[in-house]
Amino acid sequence: MTILSNLISGISLGSIYAIIALGYTMVYGIAKMLNFAHGDVIMVGGYLCFCTTSYLGWHPLPAVLLAIVGCTVLGIVVERLAYKPLRSAPSLAVLITAIGVSYFLQNAALLLWGSDPKVFPAFFSFSGQSGVALLGGQLNITYVAMITVTVCLVIMLALTTFTGHTKMGKAMRAVSEDKGAAQLMGIDVNFTISMTFAIGSGLAAIAGVLLCSTYPTLMPTTGSMPGIKAFTAAVFGGIGSTPGALLGGLLLGVIQIFAQAYVSTQLSDAIVFAVLIVVLLVKPTGLLGRQVREKV
């Protein structure tokens, strides 16, 4: 039974990674940049939700919506101010700017909310219970885990429909294939990239709320490690691929929880990363990544 409950918490953690990894993968696919500040948008989402519920006493639902709107606006503003002027700059320059934005968000949060960890309120408990007990109490599934997995699946379906069947989604795919050609076809490339950042940041806010509900401590650095892990998950599944992000995230979450439970808590990160290296050695572009043929 412990295997089953570990599997469930692994899938739940993996779903959070998958939602964050979607943000990385979309931005990478369209803007060809690694948005290192993505992890910190998660943290901002967590804090927004925390403040409105704990200080202002809001109901969780509008609080989560506000966090999503806040992070979406934040994503658009950051893209406009910091990344847009660098559209034609070398990719490493954009990377360093993203790191600058990440430092900025972390330190701004440090000034606003202080360095002491905040305890995130438990949203997902109904009639005093935080989960349902199955099989005579041997297996306990928390509501957070159920909601996380459901939200992740809903987001995946919505996003696949969006990129596959709407005009905006088509524009996104076109921009990720060839920016120049897309522009010639009358697609507003800058607007499309802004939209991508908006969606990615909105997803980060959802991930932030789910992450803080599962692990209820909130600090200015809360987002950085999950950010790195989700980035790893995105690469694991093949960066730029939406199903790859889901697969990579889920696998990473399950491997991490199993390594924690059966090998060593301290070495669990090392094991996750070692598996990643082995996978990349066998499949150099990730599990579902496209193999790009090199032309002379």
Next chain:
Amino acid sequence: MEKLKRMAPSTRSSFITYGMVIVAYAVMEALLSGGLLKSSLKGLLVPICAYVVMAVSLNLTVGIMGELSLGHAGFMSVGAFTAVIAAAALESTVTSGPVRLAVSMAIGGVAAGLVSLIVVVPVLRLQGDYLAIVTLAFGEIIKNIINCVYVGLDGEGFHFGMKDAASLGLAADGKMLLQGPMGAVGIQKLSSFTAGFLLILLTLAVALNFIHSRAGRAVMALRDNRIAAESVGISPSRYKMMAFVTSAVLAGLAGGLYAMNFSSILAKKFDFNTSILILVFVVLGGMGNIRGSVIAAAALTVLPELLRDFSDYRMLVYAIVLILVMLFTNNPACKTVFARFKLGSPAKKEAV
């Protein structure tokens, strides 16, 4: 002066770099002996040297080889902890402090080089962001493993363990060197500013000579166009390995210098953020530009100290400065302004 003008541009540029470092050292020494340096800045001298060496060595990977590495602090970490252990082991055999520092730093460098031989396998197979994530993963693995290792030393020799300090079975006169998450403790402060200065000179000599050698040109040819370079008979694996291992050994040496400047050091010190910090030095200094790395590393290490007046806001200001510098140096309008100030080097026309 006449002679300086007749030199090849690359040689002249190298001499300017050496000269700059030597002048900076002389000025700092003069300030130190005059007692004009604030104690907070004095404490930064050795870390600055270590970061300069790190930046120059990472520039070999990122600038010269053209591969993004996000785990350079991992090599620094290997070098640092190996050097600390070596220094403790050599305490009775090598009594002279500077010699012991040099020997243990060299051992640290060799250890980092050996570890890099493992990392080089994926480096040769992967490219671009996939390679970047592998180096990131490697840096995290190193941090995690060092966090679990316990090393003790007594009359019988070394004791290693992965569980806790008690399970090592040390003799009564034994000494703990590495205590898992507590890091290395009881380090003798052997590092000095002069040692750091000499290490910078050594690093510059290695890096500049490598770049201007046949191997360096081969590595740069592979960076600019791998297929073309391969077709004229340049072996990618051989030259990339050369550049990568050299860079790792230098990072190991810097790690040794850095660690022996403190009485205790944690594995957490060499995490992803440190790797990123060094990458920031390299990119701000200009990729492939060794002198730029030296200046950026020194300036950016001192900057937070100079911003101390802003107290709580200093890291915020640092972040804003970083973003603004990137925006201005990469803005096309600003670039033309900069180009006008550069006398003697007409702005290069970009190929379309």
